[in-house]
Amino acid sequence: MSEGTLYVVATPIGNLDDLSPRAREVLARVDLIAAEDTRVTGRLLSHFGITARQTALHEHNEESKATEVIKALKNGKSVAIVSDAGTPLISDPGYRLVRKAHEAGIVVSPLPGPSAALAALSASGLPTDRFVFEGFLPAKKAARRKRLAALDAETRTMVFFESVHRLAACIADMIHTFGAGRAAAIGRELSKMHEQCTSAELASLAAMLADGRVPEKGEFVIVVAGAPAAAQARASLDTDVLLRELSAVLPGRQAAEIAARVSGAKTNALYRKMLALKSKKA
Numbered sequence: 001m002s003e004g005t006l007y008v009v010a011t012p013i014g015n016l017d018d019l020s021p022r023a024r025e026v027l028a029r030v031d032l033i034a035a036e037d038t039r040v041t042g043r044l045l046s047h048f049g050i051t052a053r054q055t056a057l058h059e060h061n062e063e064s065k066a067t068e069v070i071k072a073l074k075n076g077k078s079v080a081i082v083s084d085a086g087t088p089l090i091s092d093p094g095y096r097l098v099r100k101a102h103e104a105g106i107v108v109s110p111l112p113g114p115s116a117a118l119a120a121l122s123a124s125g126l127p128t129d130r131f132v133f134e135g136f137l138p139a140k141k142a143a144r145r146k147r148l149a150a151l152d153a154e155t156r157t158m159v160f161f162e163s164v165h166r167l168a169a170c171i172a173d174m175i176h177t178f179g180a181g182r183a184a185a186i187g188r189e190l191s192k193m194h195e196q197c198t199s200a201e202l203a204s205l206a207a208m209l210a211d212g213r214v215p216e217k218g219e220f221v222i223v224v225a226g227a228p229a230a231a232q233a234r235a236s237l238d239t240d241v242l243l244r245e246l247s248a249v250l251p252g253r254q255a256a257e258i259a260a261r262v263s264g265a266k267t268n269a270l271y272r273k274m275l276a277l278k279s280k281k282a
Helices: 021-029 038-047 062-074 095-103 116-123 141-150 167-178 202-211 229-235 239-247 252-263 267-281
Strands: 005-009 032-035 054-056 079-082 107-111 131-136 157-162 183-188 196-201 220-224
Touching: 005 021, 005 062, 005 095, 021 079, 021 107, 032 038, 032 062, 038 054, 054 062, 062 079, 062 095, 095 107, 116 157, 116 183, 116 220, 141 167, 157 167, 167 202, 167 220, 183 202, 196 202, 239 252, 239 267, 252 267
Parallel strands: 005 079, 005 107, 032 054, 032 079, 131 157
Antiparallel strands: 157 220, 183 196, 183 220
16 A cells, blocks of 8 residues: 655635645545644635545644554555644644654655745845744743844844734834844734735834834734844854953953953953953963
């Protein structure tokens, strides 16, 4: 018996007419659809008059369910994996299943289509030649700022997902980390009735959220311009080496102040680091 094929099928992020004819045909003929939420996928299938057997595959059961789906594929069944909206695996379940399919030698076939991340990027007015997808940032403020700080010198355009409840706080933290003048864009309700694509500096986007020009309703993608090349150069500096060289010829506080101006780091943090380096040397 020949093995089945695992189809990774992109589904609409809002407008149901964005389901491709090929995706419609595959969903209608596969033996099984592994859906993130069978109720959501059921409405999509019903809209197109498709009757197909579904099984739930989500973040809480993917490990065990993947084994079950692989068994079906090994028995010659064809399976499609879909998320609630957009391209599966992109901030959605499915990675474990696809990985197991490859390990089992099963054919994996992608059906490209809607993607909220790429839709927002394409309409952002920001550079698209190189970009990085960061998905959802941490929910807690401290962890979110820590992650953003790690991206401070990222020169590629950055794409984030964010929930409506944390949107304003997220933009505020981006201003804290990247600066009020960093170019950015918000994609809201993409492909839906109330679609809105707004490109402005982070401070202006915060103001638009505050006064309702960008309503805090729906689903959001945030796109942020990468850092200038100078920021990346500062980040690549070896501050340990810089502090050793400066402290050899200058008083400690002065050495830390110069290192801070060159590297963009905080003076007090560099002064403490220099003292630690001296104690190690001693």
